[in-house]
Amino acid sequence: MEICTVGGYEEVGKNMTAIKVGDDVFLFDAGLYLPPVIELQADDNFQEYTEKNLREVGALPDDLTLDKLGWRDKVRAIFLSHAHLDHVAALPYLIHRYPNVPILATPFTMGVVDYLFEDAKVELKNKKILMQPNSSYKIKGRSGEYTVEFVHATHSTLQCAFIALHTKEGVVFYALDFKLDKHPVMGEPANYSRFKELSKKGVKVLIVDALYSGTDRRCPSERIARDLVEDALSTVRDKNSALFITTFSSHIARLKSIVEFGKLTKRKIFFIGRSLNKYVTCAQQIKMCPFSRDIQLIKYKNQVDGLLKKVEHNRGDYMIVCTGHQAEPGSILDRIVSDKTPFKFKAGDNIIFSSSVIPVPININARDMMDKKLRKKGVRIQADVHVSGHGSREDLRDLVDLLKPKIIIPAHGSLQQETTMVELAGELGYKFHETVFLSANGKLLKL
């Protein structure tokens, strides 16, 4: 078996891994690296995203490596683990290189992928195979038959999967991204009994989300985030000031908590922006949007401005859920804070960030600037009303313990972030360069 760690092994983004067994290659994920995408958009000459400009700025996984290896024509399937952009959003720009290759994803992930193709104005002609959580599918290759399993995982969006590929050399277990949440706010805990069965069958290699392998804790449950949201919103009940709350559009469980406790403020709840509309619609399509009746979705700019005008005059009547928690230029929150809408923040108004700043310079600087503007206006800021969706060191220890893989390959972070996973593996009896490897983008590992 050979593994090409195409992208996402030196940064948080552009995830792609290729596995080759005999004459058959399988691709896991096709994500974007978002910081250069945001910079590209901010450029004065920017018109639209193309494969060319995205490749030039290093936003796409460098899958040209597969051509050099002679692997591209051998790709038999593309597996998508979950709906986050750093796992799926490169697909519209790369898919033309893989004609007739089927794409496998859960219904929620596939719904988001459809939206991404629509946004990129690219037609998706490849066969789409919908994988229900905890289901499997057989794939015929040149060198044999394979079974791929989408094992239910807990993370921070809906229908996330661990992908288990059964090969004649053993199981490849792809665990990007996950945390081991025993009390998820939506859906079930991860499929622990299946982990044990797979471990008995023999997991040859575990490719794992090592982002927080250096943090000595378990990642707190989403239930904790629910309590944080409740607490944050309890401070604004019976107030006549404005209330805005922002979070990740794809985090449907978090949105559920926000609506649940938002209702107690007796305010009308509006979700504004295209991105929220996109993910909430996908959740509705798979009947996993329990708060549909409690909210109104506003999508278009003129409707948004109309609503914000009403909020300006009746501040205590509304709770506005919006995008822009990373202070992305041009996001609704950025426009509001920069006084580009009919609503103007004033002293005593509230903004809740149910998110954390993604620690890259472009986001840190943007949020700093936004916070300064908000403070100048006397707005009450509640930040970090959030828990992560990525497992920490003790989640990782548990996963390794359950699966007992022969080999571990840390992924999803900088080399420094992956090194702490190598150290943890060392603690668990794995040997560097023999049974645990530190890879890099474009590197080939022969196992």
Ligand SMILES: [Zn+2]
């Ligand atoms: Zn993710």
